[in-house]
Amino acid sequence: MRRDTFQDYVQRQREAVEVALGAWLPAAPACPPLLAEAMRYSLEAGGKRLRPILTLAAADAIVSAVGRVEGAATSSEQARALALPAACAIELIHTYSLIHDDLPAMDDDTLRRGRPTLHVVYGDGVAILAGDGLLTEAFALLAREPRSADAALGLRKLRVIERIATAAGALGMVGGQAVDLEAAGTTDIPGRTRPSLDASGLQAMHAMKTGALIRASAVAGAIMAGGTDAQVASIDRFGAEVGLVFQIVDDILDVEGAPEELGKTAGKDAADDKPTYPSLFGLEASRTLASDGVAKAGMALAEAGLSDNHLMDIARWVVGRRH
Amino acid sequence: MRRDTFQDYVQRQREAVEVALGAWLPAAPACPPLLAEAMRYSLEAGGKRLRPILTLAAADAIVSAVGRVEGAATSSEQARALALPAACAIELIHTYSLIHDDLPAMDDDTLRRGRPTLHVVYGDGVAILAGDGLLTEAFALLAREPRSADAALGLRKLRVIERIATAAGALGMVGGQAVDLEAAGTTDIPGRTRPSLDASGLQAMHAMKTGALIRASAVAGAIMAGGTDAQVASIDRFGAEVGLVFQIVDDILDVEGAPEELGKTAGKDAADDKPTYPSLFGLEASRTLASDGVAKAGMALAEAGLSDNHLMDIARWVVGRRH
Numbered sequence: 001m002r003r004d005t006f007q008d009y010v011q012r013q014r015e016a017v018e019v020a021l022g023a024w025l026p027a028a029p030a031c032p033p034l035l036a037e038a039m040r041y042s043l044e045a046g047g048k049r050l051r052p053i054l055t056l057a058a059a060d061a062i063v064s065a066v067g068r069v070e071g072a073a074t075s076s077e078q079a080r081a082l083a084l085p086a087a088c089a090i091e092l093i094h095t096y097s098l099i100h101d102d103l104p105a106m107d108d109d110t111l112r113r114g115r116p117t118l119h120v121v122y123g124d125g126v127a128i129l130a131g132d133g134l135l136t137e138a139f140a141l142l143a144r145e146p147r148s149a150d151a152a153l154g155l156r157k158l159r160v161i162e163r164i165a166t167a168a169g170a171l172g173m174v175g176g177q178a179v180d181l182e183a184a185g186t187t188d189i190p191g192r193t194r195p196s197l198d199a200s201g202l203q204a205m206h207a208m209k210t211g212a213l214i215r216a217s218a219v220a221g222a223i224m225a226g227g228t229d230a231q232v233a234s235i236d237r238f239g240a241e242v243g244l245v246f247q248i249v250d251d252i253l254d255v256e257g258a259p260e261e262l263g264k265t266a267g268k269d270a271a272d273d274k275p276t277y278p279s280l281f282g283l284e285a286s287r288t289l290a291s292d293g294v295a296k297a298g299m300a301l302a303e304a305g306l307s308d309n310h311l312m313d314i315a316r317w318v319v320g321r322r323h
Numbered sequence: 324m325r326r327d328t329f330q331d332y333v334q335r336q337r338e339a340v341e342v343a344l345g346a347w348l349p350a351a352p353a354c355p356p357l358l359a360e361a362m363r364y365s366l367e368a369g370g371k372r373l374r375p376i377l378t379l380a381a382a383d384a385i386v387s388a389v390g391r392v393e394g395a396a397t398s399s400e401q402a403r404a405l406a407l408p409a410a411c412a413i414e415l416i417h418t419y420s421l422i423h424d425d426l427p428a429m430d431d432d433t434l435r436r437g438r439p440t441l442h443v444v445y446g447d448g449v450a451i452l453a454g455d456g457l458l459t460e461a462f463a464l465l466a467r468e469p470r471s472a473d474a475a476l477g478l479r480k481l482r483v484i485e486r487i488a489t490a491a492g493a494l495g496m497v498g499g500q501a502v503d504l505e506a507a508g509t510t511d512i513p514g515r516t517r518p519s520l521d522a523s524g525l526q527a528m529h530a531m532k533t534g535a536l537i538r539a540s541a542v543a544g545a546i547m548a549g550g551t552d553a554q555v556a557s558i559d560r561f562g563a564e565v566g567l568v569f570q571i572v573d574d575i576l577d578v579e580g581a582p583e584e585l586g587k588t589a590g591k592d593a594a595d596d597k598p599t600y601p602s603l604f605g606l607e608a609s610r611t612l613a614s615d616g617v618a619k620a621g622m623a624l625a626e627a628g629l630s631d632n633h634l635m636d637i638a639r640w641v642v643g644r645r646h
Contacts, residue, residue: 030494031494031498032493032498032501032502032505035493035497035498035501036493100451103451105448106448122512123428123509124426124428125426125428125504126504127428128423128426128429129423129497129500129504131455132455135455135459136458136488136492136497137492137493139462139484139488140484140485140489140492143481143482143484143488144485149478151474151475151477152474154474154481155472157481158466158481161465161466161484162463162467165459165463165466166463168459169349169459169460170349170362170459174358174456174459175349177452178358178452179355181449186446186448187357187445187446192357
């Protein structure tokens with residue numbers, strides 16, 4: 001197997017995801033044009049496509065491993081084709097979460113990826129619906145693709161749907177956002193004390209809000225490619241570390257970043273009085289936490305003989321990113 | 324088989340759904356308490372539970388039919404147990420849709436089922452998240468339950484997930500709400516003409532907004548119980564008629580109903596200048612359309628020998644309801 005440079009690899013996977021998203025997302029005239037336009041506005045805003053690339057790289061990693069279960073993918077192409085719908089579904093879910101989080105009733109952000117947020121352009125009602133639509137289409141896509149009457153593959157699809165839905169739902173992303181909202185005081189309800197987050201509360205909140213879906217992104221690829229239980233568990237631990245590192249770096253960038261690089265308003269967390277890694281641990285300790293996470297991610301992969309692939313390149317990308 | 328009165332039947336299914344919802348919905352402490360409380364506030368507000376009861380009755384109908392496919396349920400109890408997760412998932416989706424539709428950015432309703440709407444009590448941010456949580460948990464539930472390694476049942480679950488997600492998404496409920504919102508002028512965006520709905524536009528909008536999920540409710544029960552393709556198609560046509568009748572009656576009640584019976588503000592559609600069946604066809608013609616729909620629903624069932632069950636009782640319940 002010729003080994004691409006990592007940048008080539010990322011670029012090719014990103015393009016594959018964007019082409020597939022364009023083909024799989026409901027379009028006019030069956031989809032009301034205004035809704036189709038709003039969903040695409042956010043989906044096509046770019047973004048790193050980190051999560052779907054993680055899904056595809058995890059699928060690839062299973063093929064590169066030594067021991068495989070019966071029925072597992074036998075080539076990188078096949079593995080990625082099996083994982084592509086999950087990769088796209090996760091990007092749909094990630095995009096919906098950004099739309100809803102940006103609403104005035106939540107984080108009230110007006111700038112995202114360098115463009116006005118969806119509700120600024122289309123109004124809150126359409127933004128809520130576009131988010132609802134993207135979330136729902138993610139599950140339609142997961143159930144439908146890859147089209148196959150193969151019953152064993154069907155059971156893998158169900159495992160992936162359950163895992164992604166749990167990661168995205170009340171015990172995962174939605175739950176984490178609820179904790180964040182309450183801690184930021186956005187939900188002040190008469191007669192209720194506003195909770196304050198300590199270090200372990202902050203980590204638990206981020207593990208739900210950001211970590212769970214990043215983790216599920218990696219796991220979904222491994223399951224779809226037919227990984228063994230041990231391989232899936234190892235990629236799950238890897239994903240947990242990457243999710244943690246992602247959030248620490250996010251908080252650091254919010255303190256340090258220039259708005260033109262971030263594509264959103266820097267310093268917003270501090271202005272909102274949100275607890276962050278730098279505010280709780282300081283900048284240096286936060287950076288150390290992040291590099292420790294990358295090291296642990298590598299160990300998790302090594303335990304299952306999954307080191308010869310692009311997963312660690314992704315972990316290093318996450319810790320080194322500037323936006 | 325002893326035949327219960329229809330009222331007993333409805334009451335028992337409603338209780339089964341409510342017990343299962345309580346058991347299956349994420350709860351504190353794993354789910355953040357504020358979010359758990361908000362999701363339950365709306366879910367426990369009562370409501371008719373029409374959709375889940377339709378799912379269970381459709382599952383029952385497959386058992387009562389003459390020809391069944393291999394692997395189909397052999398008793399009513401078994402059929403309903405197979406269909407119960409889908410019934411509950413659909414009620415979760417219905418409840419989320421009410422929460423989001425009631426938001427100030429959408430229909431701006433402050434009263435629902437006789438109680439203040441969720442956002443009035445918990446604020447818009449928590450209401451958006453509670454809706455997102457309910458929608459996402461619906462898919463976690465559909466993928467997980469009934470727990471089984473049976474591959475054929477797994478393929479039925481995937482069919483149901485795809486059908487429900489499509490009915491609830493951009494081509495169904497979310498799409499219909501987007502059309503409704505645009506026609507009501509809530510989304511007025513500079514430089515865009517507000518579309519007006521004629522009779523066929525109104526029907527298309529309702530078929531998406533309300534009809535698709537009611538239809539999927541019936542179909543999901545038939546698929547989970549192991550119905551033949553012909554039986555599922557017949558129940559699909561039945562569900563389409565019931566969905567249409569439901570909406571016509573809804574519009575009639577909005578003109579006629581007393582608020583204490585409706586549990587919401589009567590005359591709201593007219594005040595919002597929304598097109599309705601009575602405003603387009605008049606009251607009498609609307610009533611005729613509704614009874615025609617019930618007759619067609621009965622014919623759809625008769626074609627597949629599915630008349631000996633509670634489905635037509637449900638159609639008559641829908642046309643005769645006072646709220």
